[in-house]
Amino acid sequence: GQQVMQIPQYQHVQEGEDFTTYCNSSTTLSNIQWYKQRPGGHPVFLIQLVKSGEVKKQKRLTFQFGEAKKNSSLHITATQTTDVGTYFCAGALKAAGNKLTFGGGTRVLVKP
């Protein structure tokens, strides 16, 4: 079945530094979504990417969808303590019906 993998599983970042988390699918996706889960909270939708090669920005966050629509990345610049949490990618595949397959998440810890 479809698999979505994220690396790294953990990311320790010094406040002010940049980092990137990567998401890879075993199959070509219809679209990919990113969610953020704060400690003790529930996942909250950040963005959806649909087109091959698409790039979207939300303030310090940059999201990319690969040309082959099998991978994606989230890049955060100038990390702040408010960026702490777990970031999940989730891939949608039309052939798999109306569901998302989530990656294992990247847990981000920020050192002040």
Next chain:
Amino acid sequence: DVKVTQSSRYLVKRTGEKVFLECVQDMDHENMFWYRQDPGLGLRLIYFSYDVKMKEKGDIPEGYSVSREKKERFSLILESASTNQTSMYLCASAGVVSYNEQFFGPGTRLTVL
């Protein structure tokens, strides 16, 4: 403000008990989902429903069943709870095109002793 609520934040049950987890959404969404979340494994889909009385198995349906008698309510049932079902359970809902944004409830942390 959109809302997905779950019946309990914390639940402790004994092995063999029947467990009901309830989820209610107020967004008139067609699609509802049950996931379990375990460290390092992300969110794994148990069951989902795209309409009243309709259900489809997700990736890990064994040991679970669901019920959707009303559009706003989606219940997850553990027929005979086991210790390996100790987990965080998250409910979500989504609109007509269900691979658009999913809205999650606060989660129920279930412990089976």
